Amino acid sequence: MFNSSINIVKRTIRKRPNNSHKGTFGKVCIIGGNQNFGGAAIMASKACVYSGAGLTTTFTDPVNLDSLHNIIPEAMFVDYHDDNKLKSMINSFDVILIGPGLGNDDYSLSLVNQVFQQINNHQILIIDGSAITIVANHHLTLPDANIIFTPHQMEWQRLSDIAIPDQNDKNNQNKVNALHSTVVLKSHHTKVYSNNHIWVNPGGTPAQATGGMGDTLAGMIAGFTAQFANTEDAVISAVFAHSFIADKLAKNQYVVLPTQISDHIPQFMKKFEN
């Protein structure tokens, strides 16, 4: 299992072509971070930039502008209340990640709806955190795009109507097929469900059980899918990288901080570059 995962990672993280520029490695839009959960959008943005995405733009509440620039000055900022900017820019991105620290209120819902209305089928849409809950609670119709969900078990229960004890591979796969999406089901051994294929993450450590870990993973998936053509392999490689780095840090740490994982992504990717 470990070796076959390594193979996926190696065939994904290819040596970068010499004649490339930042446009070559994708444009990512991250939408999240309300007045309470700004750190989530910031951690996702950091993970995305450190994963090598060419350009990262973060749509968030203006109270988070300072922290965003401090932690990741490489990311650009847009006030997520600015409807015109959202509309005019949304189709310029290769990948849209919505959810980290987005919250559950009416405005969060309206943002999800705006994205669903505008997105086109050439774009990748990652739906994370409270955006998953919004989709579930409001029975939103999914747009025609390349969709990736990143639920933990409770969020998956809300989205799939499969109670946690019944979340076995067969039930999950059926629901995933009906959703025409990729699902990253986070748990002790995270699984990636895609079109009739299940991948099980060989790694992972309880040292990762701390707030912000999922936001960091979502940002990494955004960064990887922005760069690498095979989306399923890119998702798997991001999940593998996230826990591989954590496992390594956990040898010397009782708890691993999400931002520490991001710091180590460039080294990880270099090591597995092929």
Next chain:
Amino acid sequence: MFNSSINIVKRTIRKRPNNSHKGTFGKVCIIGGNQNFGGAAIMASKACVYSGAGLTTTFTDPVNLDSLHNIIPEAMFVDYHDDNKLKSMINSFDVILIGPGLGNDDYSLSLVNQVFQQINNHQILIIDGSAITIVANHHLTLPDANIIFTPHQMEWQRLSDIAIPDQNDKNNQNKVNALHSTVVLKSHHTKVYSNNHIWVNPGGTPAQATGGMGDTLAGMIAGFTAQFANTEDAVISAVFAHSFIADKLAKNQYVVLPTQISDHIPQFMKKFEN
């Protein structure tokens, strides 16, 4: 004394179960940080997250939002003027720490009163810094909860009515019994008084004598008690860890910064994990 303390630490910091998630390791609420002393609440929050608490939410003045996210994006923010959020959320936490940088004005008092009214006897309440002075000055009746005080000697004098020269074990223990609380009495050799038991910290260095050291300790106690079932052992382990790390850093530093201690908590805990 050192060896018996090590035993307490070892029986406390248990290897994390594989099948765990952030909920397993406790929810902590930190209330503090007015417009002058924001750093205190931020340092407590950092210490709490680095101690491995599952989720940390900081209730503070909005002027501190940026710094909180910058220093510890893993923590969530709530404006501590938002009464509704405080009321609706307060009973969802395993541990509530009130006091770091809280100040002594009317609003500080009202926050202490709100917490005292809402808290229930399944929750741990850590009363630190100016919150101790508020309890003493206003002769507040303690709520029915698992209470931990973290005074320095002057604060203990205010709370206990025992003048500093008279703060011997017998007088202190009597007062602690009357308070039905655990008391962490900070000094050169910090003591932890609980129900008819006194533990003396074998470590500690004058390099720790700088502002913010107590806020960091309070955050560590919050993080440890959120994770570990035996509250008294958790408190002792946090106090031990705090000075053990400081002693180590003080071998090469004339003064040890509080935030440096937090940086080393995950390694400390891994080393003593059992």
Next chain:
Amino acid sequence: MFNSSINIVKRTIRKRPNNSHKGTFGKVCIIGGNQNFGGAAIMASKACVYSGAGLTTTFTDPVNLDSLHNIIPEAMFVDYHDDNKLKSMINSFDVILIGPGLGNDDYSLSLVNQVFQQINNHQILIIDGSAITIVANHHLTLPDANIIFTPHQMEWQRLSDIAIPDQNDKNNQNKVNALHSTVVLKSHHTKVYSNNHIWVNPGGTPAQATGGMGDTLAGMIAGFTAQFANTEDAVISAVFAHSFIADKLAKNQYVVLPTQISDHIPQFMKKFEN
């Protein structure tokens, strides 16, 4: 090519005279960073300070004040809406860098116009990023100053009217001569065109293909030209240093962050000091 470049770097980065002070090493003004692209101005400021400029003042939108001070407290701040300060201060600088994160709106244009009207022919003016697009789109007449443009290929197309496929040395050199400027044309192997001379950067890595890389380079060029008398050599040395550091970091990193390059400038310069 590599060795001749090293020679330029070595004759440029001279050992600092003992009897010097911060005024000896130049005053730099950086104008940029609107409400969306603040990180760009901040990264340019960091690069400038770490390159050894004596004094760096950043004119930017007030929303970026906090992040500027956090990332580079050594830089001073001016609100770029403050016309009086701009007018009274502009001629006190040795080098003016305009463009990083400036944006393309009317206010950006007015800032470029103000600088063009005020600057004198003893000053160095670096025109970067959206300021290049502004010059091109509005057909601005260049002021009488020591001008350096730092376009990527698309910006150069806008400025020179030479389509990217036609951007060969002959066409480029003709246009550069007409502009009476130095042009740093950024690509896989960046070229520096000055008065009838072309230098080709021997280094560079696709790990640099990420947002903010150009802002960092612009800040380095500002810092180098502020200190070193031969402007052409200073520009070449900055470009060389930027990719030399990146190449080294890229041995262990799949992507190199712009702010990491800045961190390594002082060591690079010491190594090549002569």
Next chain:
Amino acid sequence: MFNSSINIVKRTIRKRPNNSHKGTFGKVCIIGGNQNFGGAAIMASKACVYSGAGLTTTFTDPVNLDSLHNIIPEAMFVDYHDDNKLKSMINSFDVILIGPGLGNDDYSLSLVNQVFQQINNHQILIIDGSAITIVANHHLTLPDANIIFTPHQMEWQRLSDIAIPDQNDKNNQNKVNALHSTVVLKSHHTKVYSNNHIWVNPGGTPAQATGGMGDTLAGMIAGFTAQFANTEDAVISAVFAHSFIADKLAKNQYVVLPTQISDHIPQFMKKFEN
């Protein structure tokens, strides 16, 4: 010269007594940082905390609150427009440092005047940067306190009316005696003039010639004089430490950043602790 300086440093930085607390090591107030030069006050505050001062409170413009907490959460904040706080708190400090980033406007003058009116002769007053210029330009009468000036040569010219070419030891010493102050005259080899005694700093490097270096030195002098009983020796030890650290860093860096010096103070002090 070097050895006799080492002796002063060693007799100054004494091993801390075990039975001490943060109050033992002094309370420092730093006044500075207007809306343009916030970084200066923040760098001084960092230097002061890292020098081991027990408690540091920074009076500055509110726009600098975030950056202060981010860079040095150990410092407390007061809005320097709050006259009542200034009045009620000013005599509680052992050391008052006024000047880093203070600026030259009417409000800066009023702050200097307030301090001069309130301070008493048990307190140490360090007058730095623009506060020196204010004293000189407005011919302010010095208060009865233990005063330390930290001018560079131009500021000393303004204060002393001695033109730079005439700033020899005899002229300087006469003026210092008339001022009944200690004067730290910053240059390639900084000199400390006190009551009929001149000390010359054996160290110093042109790598230090960058903005913020003086603010850091001022903060160190505040931190050292707050802790150590012999004020003259404390000033000399701070100046020595500042350039000793810089000299060491300059072995591998072409320019040394002020904030890097602060990072190394605790190690320096430990090494020379006696």
